[in-house]
Amino acid sequence: MSDEITIEMINDENFDQFLKLVDMLAIYEKLNPPSEKARHRLRKDGLSECPKYEAYLAKFKDNYIGYIIYFMSYSSFLALPSLYLEDIFVLKEHRNKGVGQKLFNFCVKKAKEKKCGRIEWHVLDWNKPGLKFYKKINAQHMSEWHYYRLRNDEFDKFL
């Protein structure tokens, strides 16, 4: 099947299909799908002249069945850009047929083109298929690094 998959950059025509897939990932991750305002920002941020992220869709027989979102991060230690894989998602009914692998390989190709020192990503601890895939491809689990966030509703405490 993976030979019949094409990979297509997001554009004005396929953007609504892309948003439907983003909704499906939100459902999978037990999160709320993006609001109307967030959908508007996603469009603006992804399709502007200086996009804040890049996204590609996997297409099979006229259906969009998966996608990736990535952007460039930076490693000060390597002094090289990294490719940060924000989302990789395949619809449930199309899993285990090599679609995720094809999307991941596409990321690697992009990372090579952009002369990145590494690809990096996070995966939720309950996402067993994801963890299995990353084990299979022999990715490094950076378990000594703790991941932290500060939300913008906390910002004013620091100003």
Added chain:
Amino acid sequence: MSDEITIEMINDENFDQFLKLVDMLAIYEKLNPPSEKARHRLRKDGLSECPKYEAYLAKFKDNYIGYIIYFMSYSSFLALPSLYLEDIFVLKEHRNKGVGQKLFNFCVKKAKEKKCGRIEWHVLDWNKPGLKFYKKINAQHMSEWHYYRLRNDEFDKFL
């Protein structure tokens, strides 16, 4: 003391001082300092018209005593940019005087200016002063997210 600290963007004049601080962080993190080629890339990537990262130095009485490096990442879930704090470092002899807090507050100011949904960062599990600081400021530890990397010497296996 923190009132006497000024914050200065990296530029052609202070860049060598910045590189010395990067070396000191490498020593603290038990990593090799950047090679000559990496130092050259850091300069190009930080001082070009479209910099790949932004960096600021903390200055106290004509001495540079700390720095931050950050860049813009993106949250597809929020549909907003995030500020990713790549490095925050203060020389050992100037710790516990509010310099790190001042640099962190500066990041928050930048994140607010750039309308970020969050600030995010990683910290090594043995960095006890870092962990203590992030606990003090009530940052969220995203322990359910596992962090993975794939190095560029593995890329060709996927192509």
